[in-house]
Amino acid sequence: MAKRKYSILTKVGVFYLLFTLVSFLVTAYILHKEATWHMDNILENRLEQREHWVERLIAKKPDRINDKDYATVTPVTRIPGNFKPLYKDTVITDQETKRKEIYRKRINYVTVNGENYRVEVIKSADELHRFKDDIYEIMFPVFIVLALSIILINYLLSGYLFGPFKYILKQMAAYNITKKQSFQHKQTSTREFYRLQQLFEAMQERIGHDYEQLKSYTENMSHELQTPLSIMRNKVEQLLSNEDLNQQQAEKIKIIYDEIQQLSRLGSLLNLITKIDNQEFANVKEVRTKEIIEQHVQIVADFASNRNLQIQTSLDPDQYFRIDPGLLEILVRNLLKNAIYYATQGSIIHIKSSDSSVQILNEGPELEFDPDTIFNRFRKGNNSKSLGLGLAIAKQICQISNLDLSYRRKGQWHVFSITKGEKGI
Structure with a gap:
């Protein structure tokens, strides 16, 4: 199966989109990391300020400290050694909205007026967390819009920017060495x-x-x-x-x-x-094969009779190939002479045709060489006096006419088949 081909703009667009996607992901990761760092700094500063305010409240109005829902103060006998402030995230349900929100908690020990206290203060971190999570949610829609824009621009530009290139390809495809054609330039600034x-x-x-x-x-x-x-x-x-x-x-x-x-x-x-080779046979048209095959059967009748051979035909009157008539005559003549030359004396040669193919079958001994090389130039049996060009010419005619010429051995039969190619149907 042939590998699918893509235009250069499509390939460039795909590579650019992959590069952009990686760039977006890296950028989102860096922004997410920076946002987390700033969020932690902001929350820590605010919690530290709130803790200092709680310390002043303990010193001036200790009876009012437990009325605050953002702080919990617990007297302790002693402060653990080398203790550093501890930060935790916790989820609390808002009593009014019944919505769960994320809070940052700071746990620390303080000494006020000679008394030790365990102080827990909290601060809402929900907005900052949502902002941090929104980074990816924002990046992906932006990337999708950018990807669609690039695809659309590539589609529009492929006709404009690559117009001269497609024109040159068309000129190359139409070039025929046997015709004196002058190349028509297309104006381009590229x-x-x-x-x-x-x-x-x-x-x-x-x-x-x-x-x-x-x-x-x-x-x-x-x-x-x-x-x-x-x-x-x-x-x-x-x-x-x-x-x-x-x-x-x-x-x-x-x-x-x-x-x-x-x-x-x-x-x-x-x-x-x-x-x-030079494609000097360019009169391509739909040619029905029945009449040409019957004509050449009559031409070689004496040659076949001398070798005591019979030629039987079963031909579809509507079968045709798109080919130059002169080339079809050479093709049929070479295959028919090959069948007569190598057929076992006294045997029967069969010629059959259907809607899409023509077959020529003859009995004969097995080949003296590799069947895969049967269409090579100058390939012939050891005792043959032929030039070994007939089948090579037949194969060449089929190739330039979008036909497929194949050989196979079926029992005692040598079978040559001509079938239509995709463009020849």
């Missing part, structure tokens, strides 16, 4: 996109120039080779017709003649491969 357009235009010109040179070289070589090959073939044919040749000489000359024929075919096939 330096990187402007540079990308310049580089693509230069690359387009360089590829076009190299392609024309290679095409010219290939065509010239193919053409120039045919002339000496034709001369050699004619001379060899004249030698073969000489009645003064003995059997040994005739056999050697026949070998030379066969190799000349192979070399001539090789030049033609390599030229064909170059044309397929």
Whole structure:
């Protein structure tokens, strides 16, 4: 399964949001810690002030001290040694509102007029605690609003900022080396996109120039080779017709003649491969396969008959491929000749088609090489005199036509299947 791809703005937005989230959490933690420290200092100062006020009240009006609900004073015989003020948080229910609130309590021992007292004073800490807890409650809604804003801005900017980039990608996707296309620049103030357009235009010109040179070289070589090959073939044919040749000489000359024929075919096939690579077959349309298959069955009928083979067809009249008609003829011809060439003599070759596929089946011995390499160029059996390019060309035709050509062994049958790709359906 192909890994899903994301736009650069989406990736940048995600990384920015993750960074912002971490920043918010760190900031909230620091604020929470600072708020706690300030809250503790404020409460301690206020409780200490209240304790001093209680001490003065004990000294002047000791009978009124227990009337205060914010202080509890208890006489003690002695003060524990090295005692330091103790702070505790406690929850008290308000009598009027019936609401539980948090209070901070300070416990200390004091000596007033020679008497020892245990003093407990309390101060409401509810507001400060709520303020401290509200830090996270405030931070998260702010982060959510910021995240939504970033997503919306990225969505809006993706069409504006990346418009030239998408235009360049579209130009690249539509580029066809066989057509002389001039690159249409799109106005942009982004330096990187402007540079990308310049580089693509230069690359387009360089590829076009190299392609024309290679095409010219290939065509010239193919053409120039045919002339000496034709001369050699004619001379060899004249030698073969000489009645003064003995059997040994005739056999050697026949070998030379066969190799000349192979070399001539090789030049033609390599030229064909170059044309397929360069996508010179661009007349793509819906082509029904039944008529073409039947036509080529008739063409190879004599060849099959010489090997005592029968060809049986079961074809769907509505079956079609989106392909250049010329390429489809080459594809069918190569697969059909391959089936006839490697079929067991006296057997039957089956050709079947359905809505989405065409199958060619022939009986024959197992392959002498790895089946996974059957579509490689120059792959052939040890005793084969073929060039080993027919199946490679067939595979190449399917690849550029969004078709899938596959091979499998089923019992004694060799099965070649052509199926539609996703875009070819």
